[in-house]
Amino acid sequence: MLITVCRTEHFNAAHRLHNPAWDDAHNQRVFGKCNNPHFHGHNYNLTVRLTGEIDPETGYVYDLKRLSDLIKHEVLNRYDHRNLNLDTEEFRNLNPTAENIAVVIWQRLRPHLDAALALSVTLYETDRNFVEYHG
Numbered sequence: 166m167l168i169t170v171c172r173t174e175h176f177n178a179a180h181r182l183h184n185p186a187w188d189d190a191h192n193q194r195v196f197g198k199c200n201n202p203h204f205h206g207h208n209y210n211l212t213v214r215l216t217g218e219i220d221p222e223t224g225y226v227y228d229l230k231r232l233s234d235l236i237k238h239e240v241l242n243r244y245d246h247r248n249l250n251l252d253t254e255e256f257r258n259l260n261p262t263a264e265n266i267a268v269v270i271w272q273r274l275r276p277h278l279d280a281a282l283a284l285s286v287t288l289y290e291t292d293r294n295f296v297e298y299h300g
């Protein structure tokens with residue numbers, strides 16, 4: 166029997182959507198206000214889901230306190246109150262869209278989790294815009 170455990174965290178970060186291969190007018194056409202050269206911020210909500218079997222000894226699929234600590238270590242400590250374009254290596258040359266942020270978070274978490282656990286990441290950039298990545 167498979168069951169999913171979920172942990173939600175949040176972080177605040179600034180970013181700018183920009184493609185350096187395009188001129189300013191093209192960037193403005195594609196990204197609009199998200200291309201503001203002075204950046205803008207979001208209150209990101211992140212939900213991490215782990216699907217697996219229940220351990221008969223603990224009754225857990227995965228200790229949610231451990232999952233919270235892992236997300237804090239791998240995601241919040243790196244991105245909370247940061248400028249994603251300027252302060253992080255991973256988005257220096259990768260456009261920090263919700264899609265790319267979700268994939269990077271998934272890639273950061275995956276090596277720390279048992280291969281038997283399926284991992285998925287949901288990232289809300291605004292109340293109405295969110296992406297999901299299942300690997």
Ligand SMILES: Nc1nc2c(c(=O)[nH]1)N=C([C@H](O)[C@H](O)COP(=O)(O)OP(=O)(O)OP(=O)(O)O)CN2
Nearest residue numbers: 182198199205207261262263264290291292293294
């Ligand atoms: N596929 C994607 N589309 C967009 C992304 C993205 O990451 N992936 N990101 C943005 C911008 O970051 C932008 O800041 C989003 O904000 P906004 O358009 O203001 O979103 P709201 O939900 O607040 O907007 P409403 O118009 O009020 O619904 C744009 N697109």
Ligand SMILES: [Zn+2]
Nearest residue numbers: 180199205207
């Ligand atoms: Zn934005």
